[in-house]
Amino acid sequence: MKKDHLYFIITALILLNIYTILKLNSIQRTLDDNVQYLDREQRNLRREIDDIYFNVDEKLKKQASILDSYDVIFGDKLSEDLTVSVSISITPKENTENLTAGLMINDERIPMTKNGTLFTASIDAFIFDPFQIKVILNNNGTEKIETIDEYDSLEQKYMLEIHGDFLGSTKYSSGKYQYDGDIAIHSYGHSNNSTEKISVVRYINGEIFDEEEVDMHGNDSTMHSVKDEVDLSANDRIEIYINIQDKYGIKYKYIVKADEIDSEGKLVRRA
Numbered sequence: 339m340k341k342d343h344l345y346f347i348i349t350a351l352i353l354l355n356i357y358t359i360l361k362l363n364s365i366q367r368t369l370d371d372n373v374q375y376l377d378r379e380q381r382n383l384r385r386e387i388d389d390i391y392f393n394v395d396e397k398l399k400k401q402a403s404i405l406d407s408y409d410v411i412f413g414d415k416l417s418e419d420l421t422v423s424v425s426i427s428i429t430p431k432e433n434t435e436n437l438t439a440g441l442m443i444n445d446e447r448i449p450m451t452k453n454g455t456l457f458t459a460s461i462d463a464f465i466f467d468p469f470q471i472k473v474i475l476n477n478n479g480t481e482k483i484e485t486i487d488e489y490d491s492l493e494q495k496y497m498l499e500i501h502g503d504f505l506g507s508t509k510y511s512s513g514k515y516q517y518d519g520d521i522a523i524h525s526y527g528h529s530n531n532s533t534e535k536i537s538v539v540r541y542i543n544g545e546i547f548d549e550e551e552v553d554m555h556g557n558d559s560t561m562h563s564v565k566d567e568v569d570l571s572a573n574d575r576i577e578i579y580i581n582i583q584d585k586y587g588i589k590y591k592y593i594v595k596a597d598e599i600d601s602e603g604k605l606v607r608r609a
Contacts, residue, residue, distance in 0.1 A: 406431045421462040442472035465493040498527035502580045502594040510605035515570040520561045535583040
């Protein structure tokens with residue numbers, strides 16, 4: 339009887355422990371759900387506050403602006419001199435018969451043509467120059483000036499973005515430097531730009547040692563196999579670059595590998 343009583347107590351305690359564990363797990367899940375819910379609500383609240391600040395800021399800017407609206411449209415293609423056409427139109431808040439308008443582009447004044455309440459102008463912008471657009475309204479000798487747009491890196495809208503990696507192994511022994519692997523080449527950019535020529539170039543001490551053409555087959559990415567053995571001595575340096583020329587003739591150079599033999603004849607990896 340005593341044994342049966344003891345087994346009953348033990349069984350009851352085990353069941354109580356299981357119940358307690360399950361209850362604690364349920365409480366933990368509830369707490370986790372509540373924490374996640376509060377975190378989501380805080381993020382949503384921060385976004386709503388940011389949106390409110392942004393909307394208020396935009397309204398204040400619009401109220402203070404001398405313009406009712408404006409539009410800046412960039413051309414899709416580069417010209418041979420690496421400029422792009424830019425069409426700018428503005429509608430002033432106040433328009434009188436004597437009102438004239440002009441643009442200040444990087445300290446150069448450009449007149450605008452009036453057509454009813456609309457003023458327009460077209461210019462060519464060199465993509466490697468800063469591009470700041472100011473509007474100047476002149477009403478009977480009184481000028482009002484407002485900056486409407488600024489572009490510090492206009493070339494990023496048209497140039498390619500190049501990335502590359504060396505995926506393989508290198509070693510140096512008895513004056514012989516060996517490398518074996520693949521070069522991953524990735525090219526991204528504006529829809530109206532593309533790669534025209536790609537090559538992998540190897541330099542030793544700054545002089546071209548070897549160059550291989552790469553065919554991207556119309557793709558944005560490719561793998562190019564490289565394998566060779568060259569003689570290197572102390573203080574020699576070997577570099578592997580990707581050279582790319584786009585449809586506008588702009589040339590890009592991207593380093594994917596750079597190793598050096600130090601004064602003690604040991605291999606030092608630089609990139």
